[in-house]
Amino acid sequence: MPLITRSKKQEARNKKQEARSKKQEARNKKQEARSKKQEARSKKQEARSKKQEDDPVKSKIMFEPVILKNINASDSYTLTAYLKTGGYQALKKALEMNTDTIIQMVKDSGLRGRGGAGFSTGLKWSFIPKDPTIPKYLCCNADEGEPGTYKDRAIIEKDPHQLLEGIAIGCYAIGASNAYIYIRGEFTLGADRLEDAIREAHSKGYLGNNILGSKFSLNIYVHRGAGAYICGEETALLESLEGRRALPRIKPPFPALVGLFGKPTVINNVETLACIPHIINRGAGWFAAIGPAKSPGPKLFGVSGHVNKPGLYELPMGTPLREIIYTHAGGIKGDRRLKAVIPGGVSAPMLTEKDLDTPMDFDSLAAKGTMLGSGAVVVMDEKTCIVKAALIVHEFFHHESCGKCTPCREGLDWIVKVMRRVEHGEGKERDLDLLLKLCGDIFGRTFCPLGDGAVMALRGAINNFREEFEYHVKHKRCMAGC
Amino acid sequence: MLSEGAVKEINDLTGKYANKRSAVMPALFVVQREYGYVTEEGMREVANILGLRPVQIFEVATFYTMYNKKPVGKYHIQVCTNISCSLLGANHIVDFLSMRLGVKVKETTPDKMFTLSTVECLGSCGTAPMMQINDRYYEDLTKEKIEEILKGLK
Numbered sequence A: 001m002p003l004i005t006r007s008k009k010q011e012a013r014n015k016k017q018e019a020r021s022k023k024q025e026a027r028n029k030k031q032e033a034r035s036k037k038q039e040a041r042s043k044k045q046e047a048r049s050k051k052q053e054d055d056p057v058k059s060k061i062m063f064e065p066v067i068l069k070n071i072n073a074s075d076s077y078t079l080t081a082y083l084k085t086g087g088y089q090a091l092k093k094a095l096e097m098n099t100d101t102i103i104q105m106v107k108d109s110g111l112r113g114r115g116g117a118g119f120s121t122g123l124k125w126s127f128i129p130k131d132p133t134i135p136k137y138l139c140c141n142a143d144e145g146e147p148g149t150y151k152d153r154a155i156i157e158k159d160p161h162q163l164l165e166g167i168a169i170g171c172y173a174i175g176a177s178n179a180y181i182y183i184r185g186e187f188t189l190g191a192d193r194l195e196d197a198i199r200e201a202h203s204k205g206y207l208g209n210n211i212l213g214s215k216f217s218l219n220i221y222v223h224r225g226a227g228a229y230i231c232g233e234e235t236a237l238l239e240s241l242e243g244r245r246a247l248p249r250i251k252p253p254f255p256a257l258v259g260l261f262g263k264p265t266v267i268n269n270v271e272t273l274a275c276i277p278h279i280i281n282r283g284a285g286w287f288a289a290i291g292p293a294k295s296p297g298p299k300l301f302g303v304s305g306h307v308n309k310p311g312l313y314e315l316p317m318g319t320p321l322r323e324i325i326y327t328h329a330g331g332i333k334g335d336r337r338l339k340a341v342i343p344g345g346v347s348a349p350m351l352t353e354k355d356l357d358t359p360m361d362f363d364s365l366a367a368k369g370t371m372l373g374s375g376a377v378v379v380m381d382e383k384t385c386i387v388k389a390a391l392i393v394h395e396f397f398h399h400e401s402c403g404k405c406t407p408c409r410e411g412l413d414w415i416v417k418v419m420r421r422v423e424h425g426e427g428k429e430r431d432l433d434l435l436l437k438l439c440g441d442i443f444g445r446t447f448c449p450l451g452d453g454a455v456m457a458l459r460g461a462i463n464n465f466r467e468e469f470e471y472h473v474k475h476k477r478c479m480a481g482c
Numbered sequence B: 001m002l003s004e005g006a007v008k009e010i011n012d013l014t015g016k017y018a019n020k021r022s023a024v025m026p027a028l029f030v031v032q033r034e035y036g037y038v039t040e041e042g043m044r045e046v047a048n049i050l051g052l053r054p055v056q057i058f059e060v061a062t063f064y065t066m067y068n069k070k071p072v073g074k075y076h077i078q079v080c081t082n083i084s085c086s087l088l089g090a091n092h093i094v095d096f097l098s099m100r101l102g103v104k105v106k107e108t109t110p111d112k113m114f115t116l117s118t119v120e121c122l123g124s125c126g127t128a129p130m131m132q133i134n135d136r137y138y139e140d141l142t143k144e145k146i147e148e149i150l151k152g153l154k
Helices: A003-054 A079-084 A089-095 A099-109 A121-126 A151-158 A160-174 A188-203 A234-241 A270-282 A284-288 A321-328 A362-367 A386-400 A406-423 A431-442 A450-475 B004-016 B020-035 B040-050 B054-063 B083-087 B090-101 B143-151
Strands: A137-142 A178-183 A219-224 A265-269 A298-305 A311-316 A338-342 A376-381 B075-080 B114-119 B131-133 B136-138
Touching: A079 A160, A079 A188, A089 A160, A089 A270, A099 A121, A099 A160, A099 A270, A099 A284, A121 A160, A121 A265, A137 A160, A137 A234, A137 A270, A151 A160, A151 A188, A151 A270, A151 A298, A160 A178, A160 A188, A160 A219, A160 A265, A160 A270, A178 A188, A178 A234, A188 A219, A219 B020, A234 A265, A265 A270, A270 A284, A298 A321, A298 B083, A311 A321, A321 A338, A321 A376, A338 A386, A338 A450, A376 B083, A386 A406, A386 A450, A386 B083, A406 A431, A406 A450, A431 A450, B004 B020, B004 B040, B020 B040, B020 B054, B040 B054, B075 B090, B083 B090, B090 B114, B090 B143
Parallel strands: A137 A178, A137 A265, A178 A219, A298 A376, B075 B114
Antiparallel strands: A298 A311, A338 A376, B075 B131, B131 B136
16 A cells, blocks of 8 residues: 555544544533532532521421321221320310301411312302201312322321311301212222221211200211212212212302202312311411411322332421422432422423422412422432323323313323324324314313313423423434433 | 112112212112122112113213223232333333233133233322222232232132
């Protein structure tokens, strides 16, 4: 080979080498910047936790559980155990109070419905007509079905008397002498515990005729559902209680005027009712002082997914999401980074790392375009494929759509079909826009919030992780790292 | 035919409600317990007892997933595959059970002992992955734990 060619080749090789080392240098610089950022981040984190330690009011670890205070005792579900911790004292106190005073007290406490909608409980009670000749009902919504949620089950299984006492006070306040607990069919143990608790309470005069020597009489019945998420919607629950398919009713009329068997009815969630005895015992002011002024009180947060200590945590409303995940639930498994978190059951649009300082209360989460819902925190780490997660959630909504309204029934069918092909690597370029268009065709066009919930969840996933959806369409597989 | 005890039970159920029709759902659970699943015969008997038209029973039975419209095995294994359980490997649990029992999802073993199903969220997300066998919850599942559970089911 001529010498000249060889030296040219050598030159080229040298140039390549040079380029390579330049690249390496750039890479090193980037790495440096990254570790600097990392350092800054950990410093911030440290400062934040120090601040929390310094401020005892902010340090929610000091918070004494209220609703879950009894659940660690092995016999917590018995009447004996409940009476030992002051059980049924609130009912006794309430029966000596004027019913309007009780309703005002619940209003003043600022208690908002823990089922997800966050409506003022006292206000809801005040809508019930006062006419004593009209029968009235209270239904406890124990159809806990929002994926990620398992808080009501804990109250029912571990402290059923707390719920019964709340129901009894509610019934006294609105003038109802019959109440139904609509419990999801799968909670067999819970239904048995409630039946036993009702029997026990009857035998000691806390339920039945002339409760504790008063003129107030009450019967509480347990009604088991049979596997339909839609029954968590209050009017569907009433249809189901009347022995029909659980298709939501159009509102108005609202259940407060035309509810169960056509009579005025209050429907309250389990956790909401469990707060009532404590408000009566400790006062509206005590309750209102816990957490943010506009959405106060203790709240159960059920953490699940990729955390070290999944579980149920009772904390003041307004506790930051970061504290729930990193302080209470022990952080992300395997020290991975957080990718997404659903803050309030799967209908709530997901948040990302940048939102971790959001206080977990009705208004703060609404301001972030999501919702507190049931307080079910589902944590997903950096390896999670968001497209797959969204498909799982939408297979659920599709399965649970009751079929009454066309936009939800047909729309969710289409959404799932399109999402399946995107997830399976058969997506087309226009599919993302098609999904968003379908969302628009469902949102606000249905009798009940099921369709809206599905749409909000999907929009949240696409808006936060559009590039992952696009990657699935383009490369026919999950984005690297998933 | 429903047993005398079951008929009495259904009649007694009506006392809980202002409307007899409300007893349809609990009555269908009685039918399922008696026959193993909700049979057409059982549903017609409920209609008779409650003074309703048979279609008023059929429409309820077909709406709710917990009423089995077909026979299931002695042990009905239902694995939750919703989000929290899926994040923690519910699909491996389903695959393992499918391999171990030799049936696919929605199938029953030839000896009629086991039916394998997947199911939507059962409210046990803090102890995921989980499954339900008949009425009982089994939580924090691992393959080893499932082996132990299956050994106990004869």
